[in-house]
Amino acid sequence: MRDTKWDTSNLKQLLIAHQQEYNRKGIDHGLYQEPDTAFYSTWINHRMIMLSLIPEECHKPGTKVIDVGGGKGRMSVLLSELGLDCTIIDCLYMDKSILNPSGELYIPLLESHLKDKGVYVISHDFYENGIPLPDETFKLAIFSEVIEHLPNSPKPVLSEIRRILVPGGWLILTTPNLVSIKNRMYFLRGHSCRESIESFYKMEGYPLGSVYRGHNREYTRKEVEYMLGQENFTIVKSMTCDFHHLNHIYTGIKNLILNVIKPLSKKLSPDMGEATVILAHR
Numbered sequence: 001m002r003d004t005k006w007d008t009s010n011l012k013q014l015l016i017a018h019q020q021e022y023n024r025k026g027i028d029h030g031l032y033q034e035p036d037t038a039f040y041s042t043w044i045n046h047r048m049i050m051l052s053l054i055p056e057e058c059h060k061p062g063t064k065v066i067d068v069g070g071g072k073g074r075m076s077v078l079l080s081e082l083g084l085d086c087t088i089i090d091c092l093y094m095d096k097s098i099l100n101p102s103g104e105l106y107i108p109l110l111e112s113h114l115k116d117k118g119v120y121v122i123s124h125d126f127y128e129n130g131i132p133l134p135d136e137t138f139k140l141a142i143f144s145e146v147i148e149h150l151p152n153s154p155k156p157v158l159s160e161i162r163r164i165l166v167p168g169g170w171l172i173l174t175t176p177n178l179v180s181i182k183n184r185m186y187f188l189r190g191h192s193c194r195e196s197i198e199s200f201y202k203m204e205g206y207p208l209g210s211v212y213r214g215h216n217r218e219y220t221r222k223e224v225e226y227m228l229g230q231e232n233f234t235i236v237k238s239m240t241c242d243f244h245h246l247n248h249i250y251t252g253i254k255n256l257i258l259n260v261i262k263p264l265s266k267k268l269s270p271d272m273g274e275a276t277v278i279l280a281h282r
Contacts, residue, residue, distance in 0.1 A: 015044050019036065053172050063139045141170070158231045162232065170279065170281060173277075175224060184272070241277055242274050
């Protein structure tokens, strides 16, 4: 009998229920908040695309999954509810002083929530110190919206991810696409695609002496493929795609984007989506 837990409609309902629970419990980072507007316009679509890439062989209950740099653990919580054995590793949990938007200590709230959901948390700087787990432990690794934040080459982390995957294991990687149509439009107008120079220069959110957690380098799809190839991953699926809904845009502009700009950009280059999404095999 087919496992209906993985049906699109059920996955969407679970994501929405988790969004409501995070809001209700105040489990949100004061610096990286995910309000409903961002969730419904972007992140629900982002997670649905990631979920669609998980091979059926990884749907089996008890499949061991690691979410490297998984932040607030939203994907790990979902996969745990679907019966998978989830571990999250992130240096976020090392900073016990950060607050949620209500001014409460954030990490204890988050760690308690993840524990209740059956997610094992490793508080660790996996870039500086590697992943403190045995070889060939996990069937699936998720590395989503992290590679662009690393302070230097992703080589150490990608090597570690391959090490802890079992032979035949899988990696799902997502990251912003440096050469997306959106970024190209910014450049044509003489603007940067990065955060505003005012907030960066004034160190808003990153006081002197703290670690900058913004995007240190963004990549093209071919660059990501090259790096994975260097670590002997086999690319199974590679694409660029958009996560944003256009429902909030005026009808005329939306039609222009859907019927003219996007089809034209795809003819000029297949790599103009806002994000790179890759499924790779060890």
